[in-house]
Amino acid sequence: MNAIVRLLSGGRRQFAVESQSELRLTLAHFGLETGRVWVAESEADVLEAAAVWLPPGACIDEGEYMALLRLHELRTPAGMLSAYHASRFQHENEHWTLAAVGTTASGGDEAAGAVLAPVLQLADAAGQPAFAGEPASLQAELLSQWGFVPYGSGQDSGLRRAPVPPGAAAA
Numbered sequence: 001m002n003a004i005v006r007l008l009s010g011g012r013r014q015f016a017v018e019s020q021s022e023l024r025l026t027l028a029h030f031g032l033e034t035g036r037v038w039v040a041e042s043e044a045d046v047l048e049a050a051a052v053w054l055p056p057g058a059c060i061d062e063g064e065y066m067a068l069l070r071l072h073e074l075r076t077p078a079g080m081l082s083a084y085h086a087s088r089f090q091h092e093n094e095h096w097t098l099a100a101v102g103t104t105a106s107g108g109d110e111a112a113g114a115v116l117a118p119v120l121q122l123a124d125a126a127g128q129p130a131f132a133g134e135p136a137s138l139q140a141e142l143l144s145q146w147g148f149v150p151y152g153s154g155q156d157s158g159l160r161r162a163p164v165p166p167g168a169a170a171a
Helices: 002-009 017-031 062-071 108-126 136-144
Strands: 036-041 047-054 096-103 130-132 149-151 158-161
Touching: 002 017, 002 047, 002 096, 017 062, 017 096, 036 108, 047 108, 096 108, 096 136, 108 130, 130 136, 136 158
Parallel strands: 096 130
Antiparallel strands: 036 047, 047 096, 130 158, 149 158
């Protein structure tokens, strides 16, 4: 879990120690229970990429989330998994949400593909879009290679990927 959190936080300044604690707690409590955590390792068993996906219909209960943070004496920093709210994407209920993604420099596109492609193929087969929540949306450059594009403005903005129709070229 600690290696995944370090990879997902990617050393970015907005991920203070407390934010990493929240991410670790959220992954353990919600990511493994509600979502799907994908990892890619090198032949030497070194973690090279990780992604946390929330499947269609999955939702992090805000009250339960806040109670969990209080129990562990954590406050809610902006821009973490707490930024995911089911109401944000009410216009499309059947979608996948990429909650967090990270890769190492050595992992590159191949490692990213190992944690993104399987779920995107599932979404395509079901004709469902995929959204990048925070902090995954901070990886806009990486995700653009997989068909994610910006949408909306202000509070209702983010990254979205439309399903790729059967027979069309996919990333």
